Amino acid sequence: MGKLALAAKITHVPSMYLSELDGPHKDCRKAAIDGHKEIGRRCRELGVDTIVVFDVHWLVNSEYHINCAPHFEGVYTSNELPHFIKNMAYEYPGNPQLGHLIEKAANRMEVKSRAHSDTTLELEYGTLVPMRYMNADQHFKVVSVAGWCVWHDLKESERFGLAVRKAIEDEYEGTVAVFASGSLSHHFALNGTAPEYMHKVFNPFLETMDRAVVEMWQRGDWKTFMEMLPMYNDKCWGEGGMHDTAMLLGLLGGKDYDQGVEVVTPYFGSSGTGQINAIFPVTPLHPQTDK
Secondary structure, eight states: OOEEEEEEEEOOOTHHHHHHSSSTTTTTTHHHHHHHHHHHHHHHHTTOOEEEEEEEEEEESSSEEEEOOSEEEEEEOOSSOTTTSOSEEEEEEBOHHHHHHHHHHHHHTTOOEEEESSOOOOOOHHHHHHHHHHOTTOOSEEEEEEEEETTOOHHHHHHHHHHHHHHHHHHOSSEEEEEEEOOSSOOOOOTTOGGGGTTSBSOHHHHHHHHHHHHHHHTTOHHHHHHHHHHHHHHTTOGGGGHHHHHHHHHHTGGGOOOOOEEEEEEEEETBEEEEEEEEOOOOOOTTSOO
16 A cells, blocks of 8 residues: 655754754754754655654663654754754644554554554654755745654564564555664763764774674675674663664565665764764565564
C-alpha cells in the first residue's frame, strides 16, 4: 500500500543553528546544512508526504512513544545548550493517522508502544534541527519517535523499526521517509574546553572507531556492525543508547540488509562528538525477515 522511499542517519548538532548567525561560527556547519537540504530535495523528488524522525533527544523510561499531534508550533530554546539554540520558531503539520498505524503495528508485534495525537508534547531538537533545513516550507508532515530509550533493549528497538516499516507498507496510503537523528560517538567536550573541540572529536579512539564504522556502512557489512553495536554504543558513549540506529536497521531489514550507504555529508567532529549525514538505500525486505 504505502511506500518507504528514503532512509537516512542524520546529524542534528545545535551548532547548525549557530552557523546561521553572524559571528565567529558563521557558516561553520554549511556542509551539514547543505546535506540536510539535499536529503529534503530528494524526498520531494520521491513524492514523500511524511517524515518520521527517530529522535534521541526525546527521553522515555518505559515503552515506545510516538508524537503524532496534528500540528506543531512553538518557539524553542534548548535546555541543554541554550547558548546554541534559543528562540527558534517552528511550525509543521503532523500526521496522527500514520502515528497510530505505527502504534498498532508495533503492539501487534509485541513491542509495547503508544501514539500521542491528543497531546501537548512538544518536539525536541533532534527533530527540529533537521526539519528547519529540510522542511522550512512545511511541505512534509512530521512524526517524531522517542529515540532515547533508557531501559530498552537494542534488539527490541530493531523490532520497533521493523514495525514502522510494516505500518508504512501494509497499512498507510502514502510515501514516507524515515531518519535516525543522532550522532556516532557522543562524548562531549568537558566543561571549560568546548571552544577547542568545536570541530573535533573528543578522543582519537572515538574518531578511529567512528571512521571504521562509516567504512563498514559504506561496504554494507551490517552483519558485523549489528554484532558490535551494543559494545560500540557502550564504549563510544552512543547518543540515546543508539536506539535510533537500531530502529533504522530494523526498518531496513536487520541482519538481512546488505546495502552500502551513500555519504551525503562526510564525517565531522562537533563539540567532541562524531557526526554524519548518510542515506541508506531502501530495498525490499528479505522474505525471511521476521514478520
